[in-house]
Amino acid sequence: MTIKLYGFPPSHATRRAAVIFKELGVPYELVKVDMLTDEHKAAAYLAHQPFGQVPYIDDDGFVLFESRAIGRYLVAKYAGPAQKGLMPTAEDPQRMALFEQAANVELGNFDVYMNALSWEVIFKRYSKLMTDETIVADLLKTLNSKLDAYEVLLSKHRYLAGDEITLADLFHLPFGNTMGSMGYDLLTTSSRPNVSRWWRDISSRPAWQAVKENA
Ligand SMILES: N[C@@H](CCC(=O)N[C@@H](CS)C(=O)NCC(=O)O)C(=O)O
Structure with missing residues:
Protein backbone atom coordinates (compact mmCIF):
# COMPACT_ATOMS: atom_id res chain seq x y z
CA MET A 1 0.00 0.00 0.00
CA THR A 2 1.32 3.45 -0.90
CA ILE A 3 2.40 5.48 2.13
CA LYS A 4 0.18 8.49 2.73
CA LEU A 5 1.84 11.79 3.57
CA TYR A 6 -0.64 14.10 5.26
CA GLY A 7 0.62 17.63 4.85
CA PHE A 8 0.31 21.09 3.41
CA PRO A 9 2.31 21.09 0.15
CA PRO A 10 4.24 24.36 0.68
CA SER A 11 4.96 23.79 4.39
CA HIS A 12 8.58 23.49 5.43
CA ALA A 13 8.10 20.34 7.49
CA THR A 14 5.98 18.64 4.81
CA ARG A 15 8.68 19.28 2.22
CA ARG A 16 11.35 18.08 4.70
CA ALA A 17 9.60 14.72 4.82
CA ALA A 18 8.81 14.68 1.09
CA VAL A 19 12.43 15.18 0.04
CA ILE A 20 13.41 12.01 1.88
CA PHE A 21 10.72 10.01 0.05
CA LYS A 22 12.16 11.36 -3.21
CA GLU A 23 15.78 10.66 -2.23
CA LEU A 24 14.87 7.05 -1.53
CA GLY A 25 12.58 6.69 -4.52
CA VAL A 26 9.74 5.61 -2.22
CA PRO A 27 6.35 6.54 -3.70
CA TYR A 28 3.91 8.43 -1.52
CA GLU A 29 0.42 9.80 -1.84
CA LEU A 30 0.16 13.37 -0.61
CA VAL A 31 -3.08 13.94 1.26
CA LYS A 32 -3.52 17.68 1.37
CA VAL A 33 -4.28 19.17 4.78
CA ASP A 34 -5.46 22.70 4.19
CA MET A 35 -3.72 24.89 6.76
CA LEU A 36 -5.45 27.95 5.34
CA THR A 37 -8.76 26.64 6.63
CA ASP A 38 -7.21 25.26 9.86
CA GLU A 39 -7.83 21.68 8.82
CA HIS A 40 -4.76 20.76 10.91
CA LYS A 41 -6.61 21.91 14.05
CA ALA A 42 -9.79 19.91 13.37
CA ALA A 43 -10.63 16.95 15.61
CA ALA A 44 -10.20 14.44 12.78
CA TYR A 45 -6.62 15.62 12.21
CA LEU A 46 -5.77 15.96 15.91
CA ALA A 47 -6.71 12.32 16.36
CA HIS A 48 -3.54 11.48 14.41
CA GLN A 49 -1.34 14.46 15.24
CA PRO A 50 -2.33 15.84 18.65
CA PHE A 51 -0.12 18.94 18.25
CA GLY A 52 -2.09 20.03 15.20
CA GLN A 53 1.02 20.25 13.02
CA VAL A 54 1.84 18.91 9.57
CA PRO A 55 3.04 16.45 8.44
CA TYR A 56 2.34 12.89 9.51
CA ILE A 57 2.54 9.66 7.57
CA ASP A 58 0.39 6.56 7.52
CA ASP A 59 2.37 3.52 6.40
CA ASP A 60 -0.19 0.75 6.21
CA GLY A 61 -1.69 1.73 9.57
CA PHE A 62 1.56 2.86 11.20
CA VAL A 63 1.14 6.56 11.98
CA LEU A 64 4.19 8.76 12.58
CA PHE A 65 4.66 12.52 12.89
CA GLU A 66 7.70 14.85 13.16
CA SER A 67 9.38 15.32 9.78
CA ARG A 68 12.84 14.28 10.98
CA ALA A 69 11.50 11.13 12.65
CA ILE A 70 9.70 10.36 9.39
CA GLY A 71 12.99 10.78 7.49
CA ARG A 72 14.79 8.42 9.87
CA TYR A 73 11.99 5.85 9.67
CA LEU A 74 11.97 5.91 5.88
CA VAL A 75 15.72 5.36 5.70
CA ALA A 76 15.61 2.60 8.32
CA LYS A 77 12.83 0.78 6.49
CA TYR A 78 13.30 1.53 2.82
CA ALA A 79 16.91 2.58 2.07
CA GLY A 80 18.75 0.43 -0.45
CA PRO A 81 22.43 -0.44 0.10
CA ALA A 82 23.61 2.77 -1.56
CA GLN A 83 21.30 4.92 0.58
CA LYS A 84 22.06 3.46 4.04
CA GLY A 85 24.75 6.10 4.55
CA LEU A 86 22.01 8.72 4.87
CA MET A 87 21.64 7.55 8.48
N1 LIG B 1 8.96 19.66 14.37
C1 LIG B 1 7.81 19.47 13.50
C2 LIG B 1 7.30 20.85 13.13
C3 LIG B 1 6.00 20.76 12.39
C4 LIG B 1 5.47 22.15 12.15
O1 LIG B 1 5.72 23.10 12.90
N2 LIG B 1 4.70 22.29 11.07
C5 LIG B 1 4.12 23.56 10.80
C6 LIG B 1 4.01 23.78 9.31
S1 LIG B 1 5.65 23.81 8.56
C7 LIG B 1 2.73 23.56 11.42
O2 LIG B 1 2.01 22.61 11.29
N3 LIG B 1 2.39 24.66 12.09
C8 LIG B 1 1.12 24.81 12.71
C9 LIG B 1 1.20 24.85 14.19
O3 LIG B 1 2.28 24.64 14.77
O4 LIG B 1 0.17 25.09 14.79
C10 LIG B 1 8.20 18.68 12.25
O5 LIG B 1 9.35 18.81 11.83
O6 LIG B 1 7.37 17.94 11.72
Whole structure:
Protein backbone atom coordinates (compact mmCIF):
# COMPACT_ATOMS: atom_id res chain seq x y z
CA MET A 1 0.00 0.00 0.00
CA THR A 2 1.32 3.45 -0.90
CA ILE A 3 2.40 5.48 2.13
CA LYS A 4 0.18 8.49 2.73
CA LEU A 5 1.84 11.79 3.57
CA TYR A 6 -0.64 14.10 5.26
CA GLY A 7 0.62 17.63 4.85
CA PHE A 8 0.31 21.09 3.41
CA PRO A 9 2.31 21.09 0.15
CA PRO A 10 4.24 24.36 0.68
CA SER A 11 4.96 23.79 4.39
CA HIS A 12 8.58 23.49 5.43
CA ALA A 13 8.10 20.34 7.49
CA THR A 14 5.98 18.64 4.81
CA ARG A 15 8.68 19.28 2.22
CA ARG A 16 11.35 18.08 4.70
CA ALA A 17 9.60 14.72 4.82
CA ALA A 18 8.81 14.68 1.09
CA VAL A 19 12.43 15.18 0.04
CA ILE A 20 13.41 12.01 1.88
CA PHE A 21 10.72 10.01 0.05
CA LYS A 22 12.16 11.36 -3.21
CA GLU A 23 15.78 10.66 -2.23
CA LEU A 24 14.87 7.05 -1.53
CA GLY A 25 12.58 6.69 -4.52
CA VAL A 26 9.74 5.61 -2.22
CA PRO A 27 6.35 6.54 -3.70
CA TYR A 28 3.91 8.43 -1.52
CA GLU A 29 0.42 9.80 -1.84
CA LEU A 30 0.16 13.37 -0.61
CA VAL A 31 -3.08 13.94 1.26
CA LYS A 32 -3.52 17.68 1.37
CA VAL A 33 -4.28 19.17 4.78
CA ASP A 34 -5.46 22.70 4.19
CA MET A 35 -3.72 24.89 6.76
CA LEU A 36 -5.45 27.95 5.34
CA THR A 37 -8.76 26.64 6.63
CA ASP A 38 -7.21 25.26 9.86
CA GLU A 39 -7.83 21.68 8.82
CA HIS A 40 -4.76 20.76 10.91
CA LYS A 41 -6.61 21.91 14.05
CA ALA A 42 -9.79 19.91 13.37
CA ALA A 43 -10.63 16.95 15.61
CA ALA A 44 -10.20 14.44 12.78
CA TYR A 45 -6.62 15.62 12.21
CA LEU A 46 -5.77 15.96 15.91
CA ALA A 47 -6.71 12.32 16.36
CA HIS A 48 -3.54 11.48 14.41
CA GLN A 49 -1.34 14.46 15.24
CA PRO A 50 -2.33 15.84 18.65
CA PHE A 51 -0.12 18.94 18.25
CA GLY A 52 -2.09 20.03 15.20
CA GLN A 53 1.02 20.25 13.02
CA VAL A 54 1.84 18.91 9.57
CA PRO A 55 3.04 16.45 8.44
CA TYR A 56 2.34 12.89 9.51
CA ILE A 57 2.54 9.66 7.57
CA ASP A 58 0.39 6.56 7.52
CA ASP A 59 2.37 3.52 6.40
CA ASP A 60 -0.19 0.75 6.21
CA GLY A 61 -1.69 1.73 9.57
CA PHE A 62 1.56 2.86 11.20
CA VAL A 63 1.14 6.56 11.98
CA LEU A 64 4.19 8.76 12.58
CA PHE A 65 4.66 12.52 12.89
CA GLU A 66 7.70 14.85 13.16
CA SER A 67 9.38 15.32 9.78
CA ARG A 68 12.84 14.28 10.98
CA ALA A 69 11.50 11.13 12.65
CA ILE A 70 9.70 10.36 9.39
CA GLY A 71 12.99 10.78 7.49
CA ARG A 72 14.79 8.42 9.87
CA TYR A 73 11.99 5.85 9.67
CA LEU A 74 11.97 5.91 5.88
CA VAL A 75 15.72 5.36 5.70
CA ALA A 76 15.61 2.60 8.32
CA LYS A 77 12.83 0.78 6.49
CA TYR A 78 13.30 1.53 2.82
CA ALA A 79 16.91 2.58 2.07
CA GLY A 80 18.75 0.43 -0.45
CA PRO A 81 22.43 -0.44 0.10
CA ALA A 82 23.61 2.77 -1.56
CA GLN A 83 21.30 4.92 0.58
CA LYS A 84 22.06 3.46 4.04
CA GLY A 85 24.75 6.10 4.55
CA LEU A 86 22.01 8.72 4.87
CA MET A 87 21.64 7.55 8.48
CA PRO A 88 24.78 6.00 9.98
CA THR A 89 23.98 3.42 12.65
CA ALA A 90 25.60 1.97 15.76
CA GLU A 91 27.62 -0.48 13.65
CA ASP A 92 30.00 2.44 13.35
CA PRO A 93 29.61 4.37 16.62
CA GLN A 94 31.79 7.30 15.57
CA ARG A 95 30.01 7.84 12.27
CA MET A 96 26.68 7.54 14.07
CA ALA A 97 27.77 10.06 16.68
CA LEU A 98 28.95 12.52 14.03
CA PHE A 99 25.61 12.12 12.29
CA GLU A 100 23.74 12.83 15.54
CA GLN A 101 26.00 15.83 16.13
CA ALA A 102 25.15 17.21 12.68
CA ALA A 103 21.43 16.50 13.13
CA ASN A 104 21.47 18.40 16.40
CA VAL A 105 23.39 21.25 14.79
CA GLU A 106 20.56 21.61 12.28
CA LEU A 107 17.91 21.68 15.00
CA GLY A 108 19.70 23.86 17.52
CA ASN A 109 21.72 26.20 15.35
CA PHE A 110 19.67 26.61 12.19
CA ASP A 111 16.04 25.50 12.39
CA VAL A 112 15.22 27.47 15.53
CA TYR A 113 16.48 30.75 14.07
CA MET A 114 15.06 30.13 10.61
CA ASN A 115 11.67 29.38 12.15
CA ALA A 116 11.79 32.71 13.95
CA LEU A 117 13.08 34.60 10.89
CA SER A 118 10.45 33.23 8.55
CA TRP A 119 7.77 34.03 11.13
CA GLU A 120 8.97 37.66 11.22
CA VAL A 121 9.52 38.11 7.49
CA ILE A 122 6.82 35.91 5.92
CA PHE A 123 4.16 34.50 8.24
CA LYS A 124 3.38 37.44 10.53
CA ARG A 125 1.70 39.21 7.68
CA TYR A 126 -0.85 36.39 7.35
CA SER A 127 -1.94 37.31 10.89
CA LYS A 128 -1.94 41.02 9.93
CA LEU A 129 1.08 41.64 12.16
CA MET A 130 4.07 43.85 11.37
CA THR A 131 7.60 42.54 10.87
CA ASP A 132 9.87 43.69 13.69
CA GLU A 133 13.07 44.81 11.93
CA THR A 134 15.06 44.76 15.18
CA ILE A 135 14.25 41.09 15.68
CA VAL A 136 15.10 40.40 12.03
CA ALA A 137 18.50 42.11 12.40
CA ASP A 138 19.23 40.15 15.58
CA LEU A 139 18.29 36.85 13.97
CA LEU A 140 20.44 37.56 10.91
CA LYS A 141 23.37 38.41 13.17
CA THR A 142 22.93 35.14 15.06
CA LEU A 143 22.53 33.11 11.88
CA ASN A 144 25.66 34.69 10.41
CA SER A 145 27.68 33.64 13.43
CA LYS A 146 26.18 30.13 13.35
CA LEU A 147 27.03 29.81 9.67
CA ASP A 148 30.61 30.89 10.42
CA ALA A 149 30.79 27.74 12.54
CA TYR A 150 29.27 25.74 9.65
CA GLU A 151 32.10 27.13 7.50
CA VAL A 152 34.64 25.65 9.92
CA LEU A 153 32.95 22.23 9.80
CA LEU A 154 32.50 22.28 6.04
CA SER A 155 36.10 23.31 5.43
CA LYS A 156 37.10 19.94 6.94
CA HIS A 157 34.69 17.69 5.08
CA ARG A 158 32.23 17.75 2.25
CA TYR A 159 29.06 17.42 4.32
CA LEU A 160 28.13 18.18 7.91
CA ALA A 161 28.77 14.69 9.28
CA GLY A 162 31.71 13.74 7.04
CA ASP A 163 32.37 13.19 3.37
CA GLU A 164 29.08 11.40 2.77
CA ILE A 165 25.73 13.15 2.64
CA THR A 166 23.33 12.34 5.50
CA LEU A 167 19.82 13.23 6.55
CA ALA A 168 21.33 16.04 8.63
CA ASP A 169 22.30 17.87 5.42
CA LEU A 170 18.94 17.22 3.76
CA PHE A 171 16.99 18.49 6.78
CA HIS A 172 18.34 21.98 5.98
CA LEU A 173 16.72 22.16 2.56
CA PRO A 174 13.30 23.76 3.20
CA PHE A 175 14.52 26.59 5.42
CA GLY A 176 17.72 27.00 3.43
CA ASN A 177 15.59 27.58 0.36
CA THR A 178 13.43 30.08 2.23
CA MET A 179 16.56 31.97 3.25
CA GLY A 180 17.16 32.67 -0.45
CA SER A 181 13.53 33.39 -1.26
CA MET A 182 13.44 35.96 1.57
CA GLY A 183 16.33 37.65 -0.24
CA TYR A 184 19.17 36.80 2.16
CA ASP A 185 22.48 35.51 0.79
CA LEU A 186 23.77 33.91 3.99
CA LEU A 187 24.10 30.48 2.37
CA THR A 188 25.57 31.72 -0.89
CA THR A 189 27.91 34.51 0.11
CA SER A 190 31.49 34.22 -1.18
CA SER A 191 32.71 35.04 2.32
CA ARG A 192 31.79 31.45 3.31
CA PRO A 193 33.03 29.42 0.31
CA ASN A 194 32.50 26.03 1.92
CA VAL A 195 28.98 26.80 3.06
CA SER A 196 28.07 28.02 -0.42
CA ARG A 197 29.66 24.94 -2.03
CA TRP A 198 27.68 22.71 0.35
CA TRP A 199 24.45 24.62 -0.24
CA ARG A 200 24.85 24.45 -4.04
CA ASP A 201 25.52 20.74 -3.76
CA ILE A 202 22.55 19.75 -1.57
CA SER A 203 20.05 22.15 -3.11
CA SER A 204 20.74 20.98 -6.66
CA ARG A 205 19.84 17.36 -5.89
CA PRO A 206 16.99 16.12 -8.10
CA ALA A 207 15.03 14.99 -5.02
CA TRP A 208 14.92 18.54 -3.72
CA GLN A 209 14.20 20.04 -7.12
CA ALA A 210 11.13 17.78 -7.26
CA VAL A 211 9.61 19.08 -4.00
CA LYS A 212 11.23 22.50 -3.64
CA GLU A 213 7.99 24.37 -4.27
CA ASN A 214 5.39 21.82 -3.17
CA ALA A 215 5.59 18.37 -1.59
N1 LIG B 1 8.96 19.66 14.37
C1 LIG B 1 7.81 19.47 13.50
C2 LIG B 1 7.30 20.85 13.13
C3 LIG B 1 6.00 20.76 12.39
C4 LIG B 1 5.47 22.15 12.15
O1 LIG B 1 5.72 23.10 12.90
N2 LIG B 1 4.70 22.29 11.07
C5 LIG B 1 4.12 23.56 10.80
C6 LIG B 1 4.01 23.78 9.31
S1 LIG B 1 5.65 23.81 8.56
C7 LIG B 1 2.73 23.56 11.42
O2 LIG B 1 2.01 22.61 11.29
N3 LIG B 1 2.39 24.66 12.09
C8 LIG B 1 1.12 24.81 12.71
C9 LIG B 1 1.20 24.85 14.19
O3 LIG B 1 2.28 24.64 14.77
O4 LIG B 1 0.17 25.09 14.79
C10 LIG B 1 8.20 18.68 12.25
O5 LIG B 1 9.35 18.81 11.83
O6 LIG B 1 7.37 17.94 11.72
